[in-house]
Amino acid sequence: MIAELGSFSLMVALAVALVQGILPIVGAARGNAAWMRLARPAARALFVLVVVAAACLVISFLRDDFSVVYVATNSTRALPLRYKVAAFWGGHEGSMLLWLLILSFWMFAVSLFSRHLPQEMVARILGVMGLIAVGFLLFILLTSSPFERLIPAPEEGRDLNPLLQDPGMVAHPPMLYMGYVGFSVAFAFAIAALLGGNLDATWARWSRPWTTVAWSFLTLGICLGSAWAYYTLGWGGWWFWDPVENASFMPWLAGTALMHSLAVTEKRGGFKVWTVLLAIFAFSLSLLGTFLVRSGVLTSVHAFANDPRRGVFILLFLSIVIGGSLALYAWRAPKVGLGERFELISRETMLLTNNVLFLSAAGAVLLGTLYPLFLDALGLSKISVGPPYFDVVFVPLMTPGLFLMGIGPLARWKQANLPEIGIRLKWAFGVSLITALLLPLALGRWSGLAAFGLWLALWIFAATMVNLWSRLRPLPVSGLAARLRALPLGYLGMLTAHVGVAVFITGVTLVKTYESEKDVQMDIGDTVTMGPYTFKFNGVTNGARENYLYARGAFEVSRNGHVLTTMSPEKHQFVVSKGEPSTVAAINRGFTRDLYVALGEQDGSSPTAWVVRVYYKPFVDWIWGGCLVMAIGGVLALSDRRYRFARSTSRDVAEPTLSATAAA
Amino acid sequence: MRRRLLAWSLVVLTAPFAAGAREAPPVGQDPVIEQRMMALAEELRCLVCQNQTLADSHADLAVDLRQEIRELMQKGQSDEQVKRYLVARYGDFVLYRPPLKSTTWLLWFGPAVLLVGGLATLYLVLLRRRRLLAAEPLNEDQEKRALALLSEDEGQPS
Amino acid sequence: MRYLRYLIPLAAFVVLTGFLMKGLWMDPHTVPSPLIDKPAPEFRLTQVADPGKSIGRDDMLGKVWLLNVWASWCVSCREEHPVLVEFAKTGMVPIYGLDYKDTRDEALKWLERLGNPYQASLFDPDGRVGIDYGVYGVPETYVIDRTGTIRYKQIGPITPEILHDKIVPLLRKLNA
Numbered sequence: 001m002i003a004e005l006g007s008f009s010l011m012v013a014l015a016v017a018l019v020q021g022i023l024p025i026v027g028a029a030r031g032n033a034a035w036m037r038l039a040r041p042a043a044r045a046l047f048v049l050v051v052v053a054a055a056c057l058v059i060s061f062l063r064d065d066f067s068v069v070y071v072a073t074n075s076t077r078a079l080p081l082r083y084k085v086a087a088f089w090g091g092h093e094g095s096m097l098l099w100l101l102i103l104s105f106w107m108f109a110v111s112l113f114s115r116h117l118p119q120e121m122v123a124r125i126l127g128v129m130g131l132i133a134v135g136f137l138l139f140i141l142l143t144s145s146p147f148e149r150l151i152p153a154p155e156e157g158r159d160l161n162p163l164l165q166d167p168g169m170v171a172h173p174p175m176l177y178m179g180y181v182g183f184s185v186a187f188a189f190a191i192a193a194l195l196g197g198n199l200d201a202t203w204a205r206w207s208r209p210w211t212t213v214a215w216s217f218l219t220l221g222i223c224l225g226s227a228w229a230y231y232t233l234g235w236g237g238w239w240f241w242d243p244v245e246n247a248s249f250m251p252w253l254a255g256t257a258l259m260h261s262l263a264v265t266e267k268r269g270g271f272k273v274w275t276v277l278l279a280i281f282a283f284s285l286s287l288l289g290t291f292l293v294r295s296g297v298l299t300s301v302h303a304f305a306n307d308p309r310r311g312v313f314i315l316l317f318l319s320i321v322i323g324g325s326l327a328l329y330a331w332r333a334p335k336v337g338l339g340e341r342f343e344l345i346s347r348e349t350m351l352l353t354n355n356v357l358f359l360s361a362a363g364a365v366l367l368g369t370l371y372p373l374f375l376d377a378l379g380l381s382k383i384s385v386g387p388p389y390f391d392v393v394f395v396p397l398m399t400p401g402l403f404l405m406g407i408g409p410l411a412r413w414k415q416a417n418l419p420e421i422g423i424r425l426k427w428a429f430g431v432s433l434i435t436a437l438l439l440p441l442a443l444g445r446w447s448g449l450a451a452f453g454l455w456l457a458l459w460i461f462a463a464t465m466v467n468l469w470s471r472l473r474p475l476p477v478s479g480l481a482a483r484l485r486a487l488p489l490g491y492l493g494m495l496t497a498h499v500g501v502a503v504f505i506t507g508v509t510l511v512k513t514y515e516s517e518k519d520v521q522m523d524i525g526d527t528v529t530m531g532p533y534t535f536k537f538n539g540v541t542n543g544a545r546e547n548y549l550y551a552r553g554a555f556e557v558s559r560n561g562h563v564l565t566t567m568s569p570e571k572h573q574f575v576v577s578k579g580e581p582s583t584v585a586a587i588n589r590g591f592t593r594d595l596y597v598a599l600g601e602q603d604g605s606s607p608t609a610w611v612v613r614v615y616y617k618p619f620v621d622w623i624w625g626g627c628l629v630m631a632i633g634g635v636l637a638l639s640d641r642r643y644r645f646a647r648s649t650s651r652d653v654a655e656p657t658l659s660a661t662a663a664a
Numbered sequence: 665m666r667r668r669l670l671a672w673s674l675v676v677l678t679a680p681f682a683a684g685a686r687e688a689p690p691v692g693q694d695p696v697i698e699q700r701m702m703a704l705a706e707e708l709r710c711l712v713c714q715n716q717t718l719a720d721s722h723a724d725l726a727v728d729l730r731q732e733i734r735e736l737m738q739k740g741q742s743d744e745q746v747k748r749y750l751v752a753r754y755g756d757f758v759l760y761r762p763p764l765k766s767t768t769w770l771l772w773f774g775p776a777v778l779l780v781g782g783l784a785t786l787y788l789v790l791l792r793r794r795r796l797l798a799a800e801p802l803n804e805d806q807e808k809r810a811l812a813l814l815s816e817d818e819g820q821p822s
Numbered sequence: 823m824r825y826l827r828y829l830i831p832l833a834a835f836v837v838l839t840g841f842l843m844k845g846l847w848m849d850p851h852t853v854p855s856p857l858i859d860k861p862a863p864e865f866r867l868t869q870v871a872d873p874g875k876s877i878g879r880d881d882m883l884g885k886v887w888l889l890n891v892w893a894s895w896c897v898s899c900r901e902e903h904p905v906l907v908e909f910a911k912t913g914m915v916p917i918y919g920l921d922y923k924d925t926r927d928e929a930l931k932w933l934e935r936l937g938n939p940y941q942a943s944l945f946d947p948d949g950r951v952g953i954d955y956g957v958y959g960v961p962e963t964y965v966i967d968r969t970g971t972i973r974y975k976q977i978g979p980i981t982p983e984i985l986h987d988k989i990v991p992l993l994r995k996l997n998a
Contacts, residue, residue, distance in 0.1 A: 297845040300715060323839075326835055330828040338797060357782075360778040363774075383757060519690060521691055522688040526688040711959075
């Protein structure tokens with residue numbers, strides 16, 4: 001019953017989405033106010049219907065209704081509650097429903113926070129999102145319904161993939177989808193602007209907060225995925241350039257470029273057409289990613305379904321959405337005007353250079369991910385493109401951009417004075433360089449690469465502080481807190497996000513240069529040392545929990561003779577789904593280092609001996625800390641007062657001047 | 665006789681423990697070769713679990729191939745020779761770092777081309793933009809002011 | 823004329839879609855063999871049934887033959903085996919087995935239970951010959967011609983369709 005209700009709800013949702021997708025857009029073209037007014041209520045109704053369908057699926061899981069195929073293949077009676085809920089998105093069909101749920105959530109949000117937008121605009125935006133929803137609803141109803149029945153129902157389910165029975169599974173996909181799917185809003189704004197022909201700076205101002213919030217979610221989502229892989233896969237890696245990771249990273253790169261381009265368009269009215277194209281790119285990359293994961297075209301850890309039929313459907317959908325929007329772009333873009341003047345050396349140019357760099361990086365990642373497919377399709381040969389390629393290619397591409405991050409925020413709009421910037425930054429440059437050259441020595445071993453990475457990070461941080469100081473100083477209030485409060489949040493958000501990048505780079509540089517690993521055979525009583533730390537193995541105990549058996553190792557960790565803590569890595573063997581036991585590493589986290597112990601296999605030399613992997617990972621938590629700071633920066637930026645719209649206003653003042661109140 | 669047997673069995677059973685706590689020995693006989701092997705295996709692809717490196721994979725074939733590499737290295741083969749050995753049997757697929765061949769020029773040089781091309785395009789577009797904006801006709805207000813200024817001028821003796 | 827540049831993104835996307843469409847019908851997992859049209863690697867292995875007798879690569883020169891890699895622990899081999907047994911009855915080509923990472927006992931029991939299409943099975947307990955032949959997943963089958971050159975490699979079980987469409991025509995050509 002519940003499953004049928006879910007199906008039915010989706011069918012009604014399809015009808016509503018069709019109305020929402022077609023009538024408001026036609027209404028906007030014809031000036032038909034009644035049809036345009038349908039957009040908001042339709043979006044809200046769609047949201048409610050999809051929520052109902054989602055609830056039906058969750059209820060089916062909670063009731064252990066194994067007559068529903070999807071529940072039977074992704075759950076068992078003994079599965080803990082939180083994973084029964086997370087199992088919603090554990091397989092292909094459910095994850096498509098999650099996509100739809102989050103899309104309709106964004107639609108709902110747009111319907112709420114769009115009072116200040118002209119009616120045609122709202123109609124077109126929600127209309128475009130409605131059409132996207134139509135595509136997904138058709139896909140789900142025709143090829144991937146999570147509500148299919150299995151009669152007779154099995155007594156027990158096949159269990160959720162053991163690797164997914166983890167808190168990471170609860171948080172990572174929803175957060176990631178919020179970001180990914182959130183770019184559909186920026187996309188809809190862009191299409192609406194192309195359709196309506198009203199491409200101006202106000203459009204950019206409206207678009208910006210939606211883009212920033214989607215970007216923040218995506219940053220968090222990718223960060224969570226990386227942190228999860230780190231502790232769950234057992235060898236301390238946190239990024240593999242796997243096709244699915246790349247599929248989420250490319251929209252992030254394009255989205256970052258988009259945010260910076262929107263700044264140019266909002267402030268100076270320039271490059272509107274380019275910004276629109278970027279918005280189309282960002283969402284297109286999201287859709288492309290969705291396709292790649294589910295079509296069987298690439299091998300990946302994450303690959304869901306490998307059904308060519310489904311792949312054809314998604315590809316068709318992709319062609320219509322992306323092809324259609326690019327065709328619309330080709331048609332409407334040439335007619336748009338140029339915007340204001342700016343010199344070759346100016347903040348505008350620096351932001352656009354950021355765009356070129358980020359898009360080249362996204363292009364490089366796309367090239368590397370799809371190249372094996374290209375060669376194979378041309379019958380040329382079968383190659384693999386993995387981390388050695390991406391590491392070599394990606395870092396040099398990003399480096400100029402990272403260097404520019406120090407200079408850009410100090411450049412003036414319209415015309416920047418490079419010599420003046422040089423003077424302001426010379427101390428930052430010198431101090432960061434010298435510190436970077438000396439720090440590796442303090443960490444134990446000099447390394448050119450470490451010095452370079454540290455210099456970039458310190459440079460960004462120092463230049464950001466110079467920028468902040470120059471804005472804080474002339475303020476007519478006293479006290480640091482009051483001064484900070486007086487600065488516009490958009491500005492503070494930008495600084496925070498840039499500092500987040502610096503923290504991230506520090507983490508990556510230091511962990512890659514100074515991490516060490518030992519693979520040893522340990523029997524009871526054996527010790528292994530890593531730097532100042534000694535690990536003593538005290539054997540393995542066995543036991544059982546809800547739906548798995550475990551082997552739990554006991555390690556006593558001491559430093560310079562004093563016992564610090566015990567660490568207990570585990571191996572889980574799931575009773576129902578069998579297969580390889582999964583590894584749960586023991587991690588002792590610290591601000592400046594992680595200690596990481598994972599159990600390998602029993603090595604047979606004695607009944608109590610195991611192969612053990614011990615890692616020392618300095619500053620690895622700065623990687624995810626940096627991402628978190630970036631996301632916080634995004635949230636700060638979008639809380640800026642100028643986004644609290646009452647009515648649509650004329651174009652903003654060129655730049656917040658040094659006087660605190662001029663920002664609004 | 666029985667006493668002796670008992671004594672011996674006790675020795676055999678307790679020998680591992682009697683050996684006492686020790687510094688755990690590394691996996692593999694020769695640490696230097698082991699490190700070289702693992703470093704190389706990080707750049708190779710496991711053919712069975714195709715999303716793991718040969719270093720990380722638990723698959724039977726991966727274990728066998730790691731052993732094969734160890735033996736080749738012990739015989740004195742260089743990293744290049746080991747790679748060629750594996751490519752002769754499994755093709756370029758086994759390399760995570762794609763070899764530079766005519767079919768992979770686009771792959772290796774593409775990103776640099778994209779970057780340089782992108783920057784060049786940006787530069788040209790900015791120049792063109794500047795030219796277009798400079799040549800742009802005045803809008804209404806600006807025209808009125810220009811005319812006013814010009815007529816002011818004409819009324820004055822030069 | 824300048825409007826053409828606005829079509830570049832669309833054109834690039836169309837090309838990309840073409841590749842993705844082709845990609846849907848390909849399998850990214852199969853690893854094609856670099857040994858096609860190259861001499862079959864050397865080997866000398868004892869037979870599963872008779873440890874005293876051995877067969878080497880050069881013993882096979884002068885005839886077209888199939889080398890089928892199998893193992894008693896391999897599930898997909900069970901699917902393929904009846905097809906091989908049937909095919910062996912036609913006597914078109916001799917089929918030799920390569921028993922990969924197996925034990926003699928298990929192997930012989932398996933053959934007894936499921937039938938033996940092989941002239942002989944070569945015993946490769948540590949998988950060394952398998953590695954030389956680029957074996958990465960059982961079952962795999964090689965078609966080797968009179969000069970000892972590998973002409974075709976089948977990855978995965980042989981189905982009647984594959985036999986009919988790919989292998990038999992090739993064998994006819996090689997035997998001519």
